[in-house]
Amino acid sequence: MTxxxxxxxxxxxxxAVSPTAHYTGHVWARNGLGPAExxxxxxxxxxxxxxxxxxxxxxxxxxxxxxxxxxxxxVMDDLLHAAIKDGRISQVVEIAxxxxxxxxxxxxxxxxALAYVEADLPAMADRKRRALExxxxxxxxxxxxxxALREDGPGSLASVMASLDPTRGTAIITEGLLNYLPPEAxxxxxxxxxxxxxxxxxxxxxxxxxxxxxxRGGAARGFGVLLAAFVRGRIHFHFADAPAAEKALxxxxxDRVVLHRLDDPALGVPxxxxxxARLARVIEAWTEAPA
Numbered sequence: 392m393t394x395x396x397x398x399x400x401x402x403x404x405x406x407a408v409s410p411t412a413h414y415t416g417h418v419w420a421r422n423g424l425g426p427a428e429x430x431x432x433x434x435x436x437x438x439x440x441x442x443x444x445x446x447x448x449x450x451x452x453x454x455x456x457x458x459x460x461x462x463x464x465x466v467m468d469d470l471l472h473a474a475i476k477d478g479r480i481s482q483v484v485e486i487a488x489x490x491x492x493x494x495x496x497x498x499x500x501x502x503x504a505l506a507y508v509e510a511d512l513p514a515m516a517d518r519k520r521r522a523l524e525x526x527x528x529x530x531x532x533x534x535x536x537x538x539a540l541r542e543d544g545p546g547s548l549a550s551v552m553a554s555l556d557p558t559r560g561t562a563i564i565t566e567g568l569l570n571y572l573p574p575e576a577x578x579x580x581x582x583x584x585x586x587x588x589x590x591x592x593x594x595x596x597x598x599x600x601x602x603x604x605x606x607r608g609g610a611a612r613g614f615g616v617l618l619a620a621f622v623r624g625r626i627h628f629h630f631a632d633a634p635a636a637e638k639a640l641x642x643x644x645x646d647r648v649v650l651h652r653l654d655d656p657a658l659g660v661p662x663x664x665x666x667x668a669r670l671a672r673v674i675e676a677w678t679e680a681p682a
Contacts, residue, residue, distance in 0.1 A: 411567060412515065413437055416490030418460050425492025428522050434490075449666070458667025462653045462660045463566065463599045466673045468493065469658070470597050470651075471562060475501060479593045482506045482561040484551060486537065487568045489515060495523060498532035505529070506559075510537035510551050539580070552587045560593035569600060570626040577629050578639055585644025585678060594678035596645065599671045600636060603628035606670060633672065645676035 410433075417434030419425035445455040474480040475497075481504060485494055488509040498507045507529075509519060513536040520534045541547035555561060563584050569577055581596075588594025606628065630636040633650045640648045653660050653668035660668050 410437055412489035414441075414456075415460060415567065416492075418457055419464070419490075419492050422457075422461060424464065424496075425490075426495065426526055428526055429490045429492050429495070431490070452666060454667035454670055456667065458664040459670055460567075460667075462664045462668025463671050463673055464491075464493075465660055466651060466653055466658050467564065467566060467597050467599070470595075470673065470675050471497070471564070474560075474562060474595055475505060478560075480560040480562045480595060482508075482555050482559050482591075483564065484508045484510060484555070484561070485564040485566075486510050486539075486548075487512075487565060488519070488534075489567070490519065490522070491566065493564070493566075494532055494534070495526055495528050498528040502529045503531055506531040506555065507533070508551060508554070509534045512537065513546075548583055548587060552590070555591075557590060558592065560595075561588060561591040562595045562597060563588060564596075565598040567599065569598060569629070572629075573627055574629045577627075578643065581640060581643035581645075585640075585676075588678040589644055592679070596640075596674060596676040598674045600630070600650065600674050601628050601671050602630055602632055602636065602650075604631040605672075636672075636674075640674065640676045645678055647677040647679075649675045651675060 413431045413434035414437045415434075416425070416429050416431055417438050420427055420430035420434075421438070441456060445457060449455045449458075471480070471483065471493075483494075483497065483505065485491070485508070488494060488511055491509075494507045494509045497505060509516070509532075511519065511534070516534050516536050523534065535551060536546050537548075537551060538546045539548070541550075543549050552561075572580065584596050588596065630639065636650060637648045650672040651658060651674075653671060653673060654665040
């Protein structure tokens with residue numbers, strides 16, 4: 392398999408996975424991670440509908456969707472901050488960013504020193520641009536139309552990456568995306584990302600990943616069923632364990648790969664979030680091993 396293989400359509404229609412964008416936007420806003428402009432009424436309604444199920448699971452010591460979202464978001468933020476502050480990374484591309492506030496927060500904090508590109512399907516990208524109007528952010532923060540089906544030309548991954556400065560370290564982020572893709576599509580995507588990042592002095596891929604072998608127990612399995620119903624479609628768990636995922640990432644061109652456990656005390660995720668957060672890992676994969 393090569394990076395040139397075509398990816399399947401990520402969404403059956405422009406609205407096929409929109410509930411997750413609404414829900415996560417509300418979660419970020421209600422927890423102080425993003426501005427109210429990125430929240431939606433639909434997100435608040437969805438959060439209210441799921442609140443009883445999350446509350447019951449939480450009282451029983453089980454996972455909650457909010458715990459998963461907050462835990463992975465915090466760790467991904469922390470990894471990106473570290474890579475920027477030590478000078479390795481000064482450009483970011485976030486694929487399928489939805490209503491995530493990360494681009495706005497990072498561009499406001501780092502200003503012109505950081506180029507941040509959010510890439511999403513045209514309808515979502517347009518909604519995001521309108522939501523960001525009037526919010527503080529740098530002139531180097533952009534939201535662009537993106538279509539994973541395109542191998543080249545406007546809106547393709549190659550086009551987005553070609554718009555960046557090839558002399559600057561670059562990060563690619565995907566959050567909440569991989570579960571929508573079947574295994575072969577994930578490997579194809581990773582191959583493309585590895586090939587693109589290899590063109591930069593330093594490159595890092597940061598993403599969440601669920602391992603099927605770590606979704607044991609009735610609560611975890613039930614959580615997977617709930618998540619599939621919530622996104623209105625099948626979700627995929629691509630690898631049984633960390634070694635299998637690490638092997639696939641190495642084969643995709645990444646030199647140094649770490650799959651962080653979100654309940655690792657060193658990462659600082661609050662203990663109250665661990666039951667949900669431990670359902671995911673966060674990938675930190677470099678195309679050039681950090682010094």
